[in-house]
C-alpha cells in the first residue's frame with residue numbers, strides 16, 4: 001500500500017502533525033496514514049500537566065481543552081529544603097488531564113477531520129530508499145520509504161517519527177542513540193493523600209534532592225480518574241550531567257510518600273524515559289522527520305505535551321513545502337524548528353537545566369531559592385512560549 005505520508009505514533013506529536021496537515025494541506029492529509037501500535041483510549045505514563053503553550057497550539061487548530069476533563073492548578077509551589085516560591089495565576093497556571101482521555105480526544109478529532117488512523121499496528125522498521133540490502137523500497141530518484149509493520153509493509157514518500165522517547169523510526173535517522181535521556185517514576189494516589197496536601201489547585205515541585213544527584217524534582221499534582229480526585233506523585237531526573245553518579249529515585253519517592261502517610265508498596269509504581277532536546281541533535285534524514293519525544297523535548301522540567309503539539313506545527317509546514325517542491329531531503333527542518341517558538345524555548349530550557357542542575361551546593365541553592373523562584377515565574381509566564 002502506498003501513501004504520501006506515514007506518521008508513526010498517534011500521541012500528541014503525531015496527531016498534531018496530522019491535524020495541522022488537515023488544516024493547511026487537506027489534499028496531503030487525505031493521502032496520509034497514521035499508524036499506532038495501541039488502541040485509543042490507551043494509557044500513557046504522564047502526570048498530564050498541560051501548560052499554556054499547549055493550549056495555544058490547540059487554539060490554532062480550533063480546539064478547546066475544556067472538551068476534556070481537567071483539574072486547574074492555580075498555585076505552583078517550587079520547593080527546596082523547606083523554602084517555597086509560589087507561582088500563582090488565574091484561572092490556572094496549568095491544567096492536569098488524564099492522557100488516555102486527552103489523546104483519545106485528539107484522535108477522535110483527527111478522524112472527524114478526515115485523517116486515517118490505523119490502530120493496533122506496530123512499526124518494526126523504517127527502510128529509507130537506498131538502504132543496503134533493502135529490496136522492497138524503490139531505489140531510483142523516485143525512491144520510496146518502506147515502513148515494515150507487524151501487519152505488513154507500506155510504502156511512502158515521507159515518514160514522520162512521532163513514536164515517543166523509545167522511537168523505532170529514530171533508528172533510521174541516527175546510527176548511535178544519543179544519551180540525552182531523562183528518567184521518570186510515577187505513582188497515582190486516591191483522594192486521601194490529596195486532602196493531606198491541601199486540596200486541589202496546588203502542584204508541588206520539590207527540588208531538594210539536587211545536591212544528592214537527582215537532576216530534577218519530585219512532583220505532587222492534583223489529578224482525577226473517572227471523576228474521582230487523585231494525586232500524581234513522581235520524580236524527574238534529567239541526567240543533564242552524566243558524570244554525576246546516578247541517584248536512586250525510588251527512595252526519594254518512598255520517603256516523600258511516607259512523610260505524607262502513604263506507603264509506596266500499596267500503589268503501582270511505573271517508570272519511563274524522556275528524550276531531551278539538543279540544539280545540535282539530529283531531527284531528520286532524507287524522507288524522514290522526527291517530532292515530539294522522538295526528536296527531543298524539555299530537559300528542564302520534562303514538559304513534553306506542548307512541545308509535541310508544537311513539533312506537529314513545524315513538521316506539517318515542512319511536509320507541505322517538501323511536497324510543493326518535490327524535494328524530500330528535509331535539510332531545512334532543523335532551521336525551521338529553531339525559528340519556531342519550540343526551538344527557542346527548548347534551547348532556553350536546556351540552558352536553564354544546565355544552570356540549575358549544575359548548582360549542587362545545598363547552602364547556595366537554599367540561599368538562591370527566592371531568586372530562582374522569581375526567575376521561574378518570570379521565565380514560565382513571561383519569556384517562555386507558554387505565555388504567548
Ligand SMILES: Cc1cc2nc3c(=O)[nH]c(=O)nc-3n(C[C@H](O)[C@H](O)[C@H](O)COP(=O)(O)OP(=O)(O)OC[C@H]3O[C@@H](n4cnc5c(N)ncnc54)[C@H](O)[C@@H]3O)c2cc1C
Pocket residue numbers: 008009010011012013014035036037038044045046047048049050051121122123124162163164165167168184185186234271272273274291292293294297302303304305306308
Ligand atoms: C512519568 C512522566 C510524566 C510526564 N509528565 C508530563 C506532564 O505533566 N506534562 C507534560 O507536558 N509532559 C509530561 N511528560 C512528557 C510527555 O508525556 C511526553 O513528552 C509526550 O507524551 C510526548 O508526546 P509524543 O506524541 O511525542 O509521544 P507519545 O505521547 O509517547 O506518543 C507516541 C505514540 O507512538 C506510539 N508508538 C510507539 N512506538 C510505536 C511503534 N513502533 N509503532 C506504532 N506506534 C508506536 C505509542 O503507542 C504512542 O501512542 C511526562 C512523561 C513521563 C514519562
